[in-house]
Amino acid sequence: MKVGFIGTGSMGSLLIDSFIHLGALQPKQILVSNRSPEKALLLAERHPGLSVCSCNSETASESDLIFLCIKPLEFKAVIDEIQSSLRPEQIAISITSPVQLIHLESSLPCKVAKIIPSITNKTGGGATLCMYGSRIKEEDRQLIESLLSYISRPVEILESHTRITxxxxxxxxxxxxxxxxxxxxxxxELTGADRGTLNTLAGEMLLGTGKLLTEEGFSPEQLQERVAVPGGITAQALRLLNGHLNGLFYQLIQTTHDKYDEDLVKLDAAFGFTINRPRY
Known part of the structure; x- marks a missing residue:
């Protein structure tokens, strides 16, 4: 199987490094192209055997799976460039959250899917969000999730929940x-404690907390109850945090959705769609 990557920026290169380091792909299976060839050539130096293509159309035509790791407002130009190089049996996978499956299916002749990776995939952890177009068959879904399972936990979601997830x-x-x-x-500042030690402790705490939530079945509420003794230090600190954080996460969600909606409107216009989408 040949796997292509169009775009080798921060997330594209992270996916390539992770797939290779965690044993999902060998460098000889990977083809890449990038607007700045220097970035692609650096990847080839890091992973001998990886092929750098001369253009995006070459990457598209020579790959079975093609990951589209492109910024939202660059997407339409790349789609126009590669659409004639793709065949119905190939699978194009966008990692760009505002780009919709309907945008891809209206412009490409192949099967399409959409994933949202995470920096945590670098460690083989975290989740990868998965959404599938109407042409994707069960065996295609299994192929995609089998590949992603090397670096993450694949989780299928509704495309309408892309932003919040x-x-x-x-x-x-x-x-x-x-x-x-x-x-x-x-x-x-207050205690003079060593920053490196605190950073290590915080990292181990986050790692252990994640395992309690995912492997041991705790909910966030149950975990707070187990740690906080009534009238104790933790309980008092939780009251302080709860008071200061009240309403903050509503603002956070509004902020991320505002930016997502702004990009989505521009993409709808670029692909010729006029759609009245729900806010959340």
């Missing part, structure tokens, strides 16, 4: 990292 799976690591950063900053 991405807030957790893809944006979540950055949100939690900001919380941890501010917490560590205050701890170092």
């Amino acid at each position: 991405s807030d957790f799976s893809s944006c979540g690591p950055a949100f939690l990292s900001l919380f941890v950063e501010k917490w560590i900053d205050a701890a170092v």
